[in-house]
Amino acid sequence: MRDDLHATATRRLRRVSQRYTSGRRVLVEVLAAAEHPLTIPEIVELDASLATSSVYRNLAALEQAGIATKIVTSQEHARYELSEDFGHHHHHLVCIDCGRVSDFTLPAGVEQELDAALRRAARKEGYVHDTHRLDLTGTCPECQ
Amino acid sequence: MRDDLHATATRRLRRVSQRYTSGRRVLVEVLAAAEHPLTIPEIVELDASLATSSVYRNLAALEQAGIATKIVTSQEHARYELSEDFGHHHHHLVCIDCGRVSDFTLPAGVEQELDAALRRAARKEGYVHDTHRLDLTGTCPECQ
DNA sequence: TTTTGTTCTGGAAATCATTCTCAGAATGGA
DNA sequence: TCCATTCTGAGAATGATTTCCAGAACAAAA
Numbered sequence: 141m142r143d144d145l146h147a148t149a150t151r152r153l154r155r156v157s158q159r160y161t162s163g164r165r166v167l168v169e170v171l172a173a174a175e176h177p178l179t180i181p182e183i184v185e186l187d188a189s190l191a192t193s194s195v196y197r198n199l200a201a202l203e204q205a206g207i208a209t210k211i212v213t214s215q216e217h218a219r220y221e222l223s224e225d226f227g228h229h230h231h232h233l234v235c236i237d238c239g240r241v242s243d244f245t246l247p248a249g250v251e252q253e254l255d256a257a258l259r260r261a262a263r264k265e266g267y268v269h270d271t272h273r274l275d276l277t278g279t280c281p282e283c284q
Numbered sequence: 285m286r287d288d289l290h291a292t293a294t295r296r297l298r299r300v301s302q303r304y305t306s307g308r309r310v311l312v313e314v315l316a317a318a319e320h321p322l323t324i325p326e327i328v329e330l331d332a333s334l335a336t337s338s339v340y341r342n343l344a345a346l347e348q349a350g351i352a353t354k355i356v357t358s359q360e361h362a363r364y365e366l367s368e369d370f371g372h373h374h375h376h377l378v379c380i381d382c383g384r385v386s387d388f389t390l391p392a393g394v395e396q397e398l399d400a401a402l403r404r405a406a407r408k409e410g411y412v413h414d415t416h417r418l419d420l421t422g423t424c425p426e427c428q
Numbered sequence: 429t430t431t432t433g434t435t436c437t438g439g440a441a442a443t444c445a446t447t448c449t450c451a452g453a454a455t456g457g458a
Numbered sequence: 459t460c461c462a463t464t465c466t467g468a469g470a471a472t473g474a475t476t477t478c479c480a481g482a483a484c485a486a487a488a
Contacts (some may be wrong), residue, residue, distance in 0.1 A: 161483080161484090196475060246398075246402075259390060261388045262422050278413045435482105435484095441476105
């Protein structure tokens with residue numbers, strides 16, 4: 141499982157002529173271990189061996205390779221998580237107060253219907269559909 | 285219609301002890317005339333009488349009063365549009381390439397089912413549900 | 429293994445969207 | 459009119475992110 145993750149990461153980076161260095165491997169492991177999307181300061185704090193500028197650079201590389209996903213909210217820092225195809229399709233619950241992001245999923249039926257409707261909508265506007273993003277905003281248990 | 289818009293804006297600003305000044309009125313008119321969410325540079329270019337720092341301050345005020353909504357993407361600039369209750373419930377199609385944002389809607393049935401499912405999901409995670417945001421990303425006709 | 433050309437690294441400097449500051453202007457009520 | 463409050467705009471400050479650059483790590487070939 142973990143090996144598979146690294147093997148896939150290597151392959152995807154190679155596809156864009158990039159190397160799977162130790163720094164990038166650490167990033168992937170930190171993201172894999174996290175149970176919710178992390179900001180860069182959080183990541184650097186979790187592993188002090190990482191240099192901030194390299195983390196920015198490497199997360200961009202991982203994102204470009206399709207290994208990580210960037211989540212932008214109104215909060216000051218962006219957040220990162222492993223791409224969905226390393227886990228499962230899910231959405232985000234963003235706390236308006238503290239910025240914390242939790243994952244949640246929708247019942248398969250709802251998800252399918254939604255996806256079909258989105259596909260239709262994109263086509264109608266002439267867009268080539270890529271992905272969708274569904275966020276819920278609210279107040280998390282701790283901030284209530 | 286337009287009068288109603290301004291009357292509502294006045295009321296909502298007053299509710300948070302703020303005034304509906306001419307600069308804010310211009311902003312509301314620019315947003316009402318736009319057929320897609322605008323960035324601040326775009327707004328300033330549309331009406332040269334607006335000072336950039338005031339536009340930032342006033343859009344924040346309009347957002348706080350529930351008159352405008354801020355849309356954050358990975359693009360460099362945030363975008364603003366009038367709140368949904370001045371128009372209709374809709375979602376956004378974001379072009380990965382140029383950052384352009386278009387509006388689209390889902391069939392009412394899908395929307396209802398989705399909303400119910402989201403409400404359930406929020407409750408399950410212990411969040412107090414506020415709103416949701418659904419974005420489609422893809423490539424717009426012009427960038428293909 | 430040495431060579432060679434490429435990609436990485438980290439610290440510091442640069443960028444740039446956004447926010448803040450402040451002195452004067454506009455506003456609304458008494 | 460006077461007072462207290464809120465606004466305004468220009469520029470300075472902030473701060474997340476990006477870029478630079480000189481040296482390190484790497485991969486492939488000889």
